[in-house]
Amino acid sequence: FFFRIFYLVQDRRSTMCSYANEMPLDDLNKAREIRVLSVKRPHMRGFWFATVGFFVAFVGWFAFAPLMPTVKKQLGLTKPQIGLANTCAVMATILARVIIGPMCDKLGPRRCMSFVLLATSIPVALGAVVQDSTGLIIDRLFVGLAGATFVPCQFWTMALFSGNVVGTANAMAGGWGNLGGGFVQAFMPLIFLIIKACGATDNAAWRIALQVPAVFFLILGTTMYLFSDDCPEGKWANRIEVATGEKPSMGSIFKTAILNRNTWVLVILYGCCFGIELFVNNAAVMFLFNGFKKDDCNPKTDENECRVLTQATAGLIASLFGLMNLFARAIGGYLSDKYAKTAGMAGRIRVLMITIAGTGGMMVIFSQMRLLPLAIIMLVTFSAFVQSAEGATFGVVPFVDAANKGVVSGLVGAGGNAGAVIWSTTYNAIGNSGSADVEQDRLGLMVIGFIVLGSSLLCLILSIHGSTIFKAKDASTSQDPVTVEETRQEPPRLGFNKEATIEEA
Numbered sequence: 001f002f003f004r005i006f007y008l009v010q011d012r013r014s015t016m017c018s019y020a021n022e023m024p025l026d027d028l029n030k031a032r033e034i035r036v037l038s039v040k041r042p043h044m045r046g047f048w049f050a051t052v053g054f055f056v057a058f059v060g061w062f063a064f065a066p067l068m069p070t071v072k073k074q075l076g077l078t079k080p081q082i083g084l085a086n087t088c089a090v091m092a093t094i095l096a097r098v099i100i101g102p103m104c105d106k107l108g109p110r111r112c113m114s115f116v117l118l119a120t121s122i123p124v125a126l127g128a129v130v131q132d133s134t135g136l137i138i139d140r141l142f143v144g145l146a147g148a149t150f151v152p153c154q155f156w157t158m159a160l161f162s163g164n165v166v167g168t169a170n171a172m173a174g175g176w177g178n179l180g181g182g183f184v185q186a187f188m189p190l191i192f193l194i195i196k197a198c199g200a201t202d203n204a205a206w207r208i209a210l211q212v213p214a215v216f217f218l219i220l221g222t223t224m225y226l227f228s229d230d231c232p233e234g235k236w237a238n239r240i241e242v243a244t245g246e247k248p249s250m251g252s253i254f255k256t257a258i259l260n261r262n263t264w265v266l267v268i269l270y271g272c273c274f275g276i277e278l279f280v281n282n283a284a285v286m287f288l289f290n291g292f293k294k295d296d297c298n299p300k301t302d303e304n305e306c307r308v309l310t311q312a313t314a315g316l317i318a319s320l321f322g323l324m325n326l327f328a329r330a331i332g333g334y335l336s337d338k339y340a341k342t343a344g345m346a347g348r349i350r351v352l353m354i355t356i357a358g359t360g361g362m363m364v365i366f367s368q369m370r371l372l373p374l375a376i377i378m379l380v381t382f383s384a385f386v387q388s389a390e391g392a393t394f395g396v397v398p399f400v401d402a403a404n405k406g407v408v409s410g411l412v413g414a415g416g417n418a419g420a421v422i423w424s425t426t427y428n429a430i431g432n433s434g435s436a437d438v439e440q441d442r443l444g445l446m447v448i449g450f451i452v453l454g455s456s457l458l459c460l461i462l463s464i465h466g467s468t469i470f471k472a473k474d475a476s477t478s479q480d481p482v483t484v485e486e487t488r489q490e491p492p493r494l495g496f497n498k499e500a501t502i503e504e505a
Contacts (some may be wrong), residue, residue: 028240029232030162034169042229043160046110047173049220049228050156053113054177056220057149058322059184060124060213061089062281064140066188066315067206069289071136074203081133083428086282089140090420093147097417100148101155101410102254108236109152109159110228117221120146125214128207146217147278147417151410153177158398158405159231159239164337166398167348171333171391175325178274178387181281182322184213189315257407262400265458266393266408267415272356272452273389275419276363277322279448280386282420283427284318284379285311287445291438292372308372317376324383331384332391344472345399345464352392353459353469358385360453367445399464423448 023043024032031043038044064071068082096116104112123142130136154170161169191212195205230236257263289309297306309317332355339347362382369375393412400408430444459469 025232026162028162031160031232032162032164034161034165034172036172042232042234045228046156046160046230047169049224050109050113050153051173051176053117053220053224054149054153054174055180055183056213056216057117057120057146058177058180059187060120060217061143061146062181062184063124063188063210063213064089064127064136064143065282066185066285066311066318067192067209068286069311069314070192070202070206074206075130075132075136077133077136080428081137082286083424085133085137085140087421087424088137089144089282090147090278090417090424092141092144093417094414094421096145096148097151097410097414099410100151101406101408101413103406104152104155104410105404105406108230108239109156110224110230110236113149113152113156114221114225116146116149116152117217117224121214121217121221124217125211127210148413150174150177150416151406151413154394154397154409154413155406156230158409163398167333167336167340167391167395168330169333170394170398171336172330174394175327175329175333175387175391177325178277178329178390179322179325181277182319182325185281185285185315185319185322189312193312254407257401257404257411260400260408262462262464263408263411265462266397266400266412267418268455268458269352269356270390270393270412270415271419271422272455273359273386273393274413274416275421275423276359276448276452277383277386277390278417278420279423279427280321280383281318282424284321285314287438287441288317288375289314291441292375317379320376320380321383321386324380325387328384328387329391332388332393333395334391335388336392336395340395345396345467346469346472348392348396348399349459349462349464349467349469352389352396353456355385355389355392356459357453357456359389360449360451360456361385363449363452364446365449367442367449396462396464426451 023035023040026032034047035044039048065086071077072082100112100116120143123139124146127139127143130139153173157169157173158166188209191209192205195208196202200208231239233239289307289311292308293306294308332351335351336348339351341347343350359382362378362385366375366378366382369378394409397409397412398405426448427441427444430440430447462469
């Protein structure tokens with residue numbers, strides 16, 4: 001019966017899609033503007049499923065982190081064990097993102113994101129049966145696969161929106177999706193407290209709470225598959241493909257992307273922004289929980305009484321970091337598009353360099369904050385630069401290789417997770433692993449901040465279609481020269497009928 005329903009819904013998917021109210025399109029049927037108040041197919045329906053899909057994935061991906069003070073106590077975990085579990089949660093995503101990039105090129109973003117959500121709902125739910133550090137590490141390793149949803153999220157918006165707004169569309173979808181990283185910091189402790197209020201013990205409450213994101217995964221993965229479209233033409237098989245002659249093999253596609261210097265520079269730079277965000281999402285609650293103590297209190301007598309923050313309040317403050325995605329990542333994409341209109345690709349690269357440098361600088365300053373109010377202000381400022389840098393990075397990514405956007409997006413996205421692994425390892429090593437000395441943790445943050453600051457200089461060696469940070473290929477035009485170059489690689493529109501419609505499911 002259910003297979004029959006799936007078949008009928010897919011059978012009703014037209015080969016062409018259009019709006020009831022006309023959407024301004026380019027010659028490739030991609031939207032030239034973003035209508036955030038619309039959910040019409042195909043462009044805005046796809047935009048919102050990409051955004052919400054990544055948001056929900058983030059909630060499940062980091063559901064453990066804000067509950068870690070309770071989980072640590074109930075399972076008897078040590079600091080190194082928690083650090084390893086956090087590292088595994090982002091390490092698994094590295095390979096997953098590399099693999100899912102070419103899968104998006106072949107199968108389309110809708111099916112790829114739907115599959116990841118449905119598959120990872122299982123380990124998210126099974127987190128409830130974890131009994132020791134080994135079980136926690138294994139479970140977080142498999143839950144980490146949910147982070148691969150970032151690639152179809154960005155791929156989806158690149159398939160739906162034109163070059164003049166693609167940076168903004170990528171940033172909005174990715175940023176509002178990343179918002180789940182902030183939301184979960186406040187949401188999971190709230191669910192935990194509600195379940196406790198219903199009579200559950202601490203040990204039962206955190207286990208039951210993990211079922212909430214698992215249900216979200218199942219609902220969204222199913223509705224996404226049934227009620228959205230891969231591209232302006234509906235099914236991925238009906239898309240307008242890039243004119244590249246004979247189709248290259250997957251091996252040659254990877255080879256082209258890997259041999260492109262720009263790909264590797266962006267991989268590193270994304271590790272210096274999204275990698276920082278993932279690292280902070282895992283570490284923020286414990287850092288805030290342990291990092292601020294009352295002046296007139298001896299922690300040797302009662303450590304909990306000396307803490308300024310509880311698990312709930314530490315989670316609430318940590319959520320501010322992720323909640324900046326509400327607008328900050330979109331600002332990075334918007335600025336990338338804005339300065340591309342006057343300076344071409346050079347404008348995009350300059351925005352990227354400034355935001356990466358700001359990320360490193362603000363992290364150094366935040367690490368040295370001893371007063372909680374000032375720490376909160378710097379945490380928010382630090383976050384704004386991090387998210388803006390992410391948006392600016394994916395303002396550049398669509399123009400690196402127009403024919404293989406999925407592979408490039410997958411590699412760059414994997415770079416974010418690789419960065420998170422490196423930062424977590426660095427932080428744990430400098431923090432002397434099992435040590436409770438918060439000053440060592442502050443030193444770890446400062447060292448990472450200086451590394452990120454120095455990495456911003458890599459923008460100086462970016463060269464995309466002849467454009468560098470110093471000179472655009474054609475700065476005289478108001479249109480991004482790379483957008484023009486990309487359009488020239490695409491074939492003319494084939495048989496597109498603006499009157500064609502699709503039945504709303």
